[in-house]
Amino acid sequence: MATDTSRYKLNHTMLRVKDPVESVKFYELLGMKVINKIPNPQWSFDLYFLAYDSPKAESAGNHWTDREGIVELTHNYGTESNPEYTINNGNDEPHRDICIAVDNLQNACDRLEEAGVAFKKKLSDGRMRHIAFAKDPNGYWVEIIGLKDQVITPTEVETYRMNHSMIRVKSATESLKFYTETMGMTLLRTHKSPEAKFDLYFLGYKREGEVENETLTSDREGLLELTYNYGTDDPESGFMGYHDGNTEPQGFGHICVTVDDLDAACERFEGLNVNWKKRLTDGKMKDVAFIKDPDGYWIEVVQNEGIKKRADW
Template sequence: MTTDTSKYKFNHSMLRVKDPKRSVAFYEFLGLKVVNKIENADAKFDLYFLGYDSSKAVSSGNHWTDREGLIELTHNYGTEDDPNYKTVNGNSEPHRGFGHVCISVDNIQAACKRIEDAGYKFQKKLTDGRMKHIAFALDPDDYWVEIVSQKNAAETEDITTTDVETYRMNHTMIRVKDAEKSLAFYQDTLGMKLLRKMEAPQASFNLYFLGYSEPSDKTSGYEGLLELTWNYGTEKDEGFKYHNGNDEPQGFGHICVSVDNLQAACDRFDQKGVNWKKRLTDGRMKNIAFVLDPDGYWIEVVQNESIKKHAGW
């Protein structure tokens, strides 16, 4: 059996939510659609997979495992009625780790106005701070949703209209302790390509954008990118550690890569010496595996069902 990393896809990012009705409504307002729902009544949780699915979308109509840039919302039964239940969004000490998901839009002024007019809150509006070209909306669980433009700053922008069918689920950001170790893992082990690097020495951080697409200076039109944020000096602090979202208190759960041949991919990961959270043979679910990245973030591995049938989803 063989596996080809060029056929892998950054399929989804998982977020735990308190109330699925509110969360699904928010992401549907941003133009996403529930493309798959998995109900687990016995284990008392449901999974909602949302993605852009209009005729203008990148992977319209594809099987959910044959897409990039999905958001998986995990709902554990009863949390919506528990006044004490709260997720962590990954941006507050001492539980920083996951940062945000990001959508890219056609007309950022109009897109932000539409979100604000609907009554949703912002962590950062376009007019806040020095960076006037990005905004951060807050979903019902206070996860940050970055909003960026698909257009260059020099392009004339219609600030009055926006078409959600043209939006993209562009990237997911996680903070990493050691950029060199993380870049090696995501490139050499997972087969991603470094598409873009942004250095900000005056602010003491770098951003690295990776994915399974071809490199480009303009990545805002892509779906399914991974942004690694490295703050200078964390790699030298022996006691420094980011929160992976799965240790208590919980929030962000994992990212997921779909592969061409699940068994062969896992065999390859074994040869690469990965740290496993769950092998295919562990537990009752034999159709998923989880590996750990250098910071302890979970990476789910599933079969791309459009290439080879495995799970029957």
């Protein structure tokens, strides 16, 4: 059977962390829980998969590959005790963030502040009073926005969503073409800010009832936000591109798409002449592939085990 991109899911965003104990504690404070851990002592790293998993969560109880809105934390052994190890958090020259949507925006931010969480931007800062940015233990930015239906009762983390991951792109045209035509996503919403000289594009795997470029996205999980700053694609600008997170110093690693049939999906990608980082046949890991997008960001491709069993994750 041929692969069907309508069954794909934007499964997770991978972040490298210095100390997994501190990082897991932080994301648990946001209401997430560790739904899977994959130790890899033979390669000296462990993977922690965190997601919203309460009865009110979108994919409660599903296999980790059969979800959207997961944060994967990668810990390379020894970094927690290495004073010289640094993380590229992507925002020293702003590149990217992840975003959660909450039921009571003010109360959710107050709760985090009371717990000692550092903020890059509080709700009261600047002109945008509907958005805040917290900082995780590694300095990664966590955007905080409101769900469509806000409540006046105390915030409940069980209702939160891991809404999107944002990456900055050099060319909006090239990236939109890649993510819609190659990866099979749909452009669900566009926000243009000519006065600030940037545009935002929100993409995801379209669900029933969603309308292309007209969907309210705050209540979704599994979205990708592309940020385009005007002029970066101008050959005369001299702009060379963004740090992809995988060259030194490392930090953000990749996003991951889970597919209905991994072999068929990779065969389709091969036919589209994608830029491979790793084919299924490369190396020892035969259940995972990596594609590079136009900016060099890595996209992991894995089998959705809820559709077809392949690996013992």
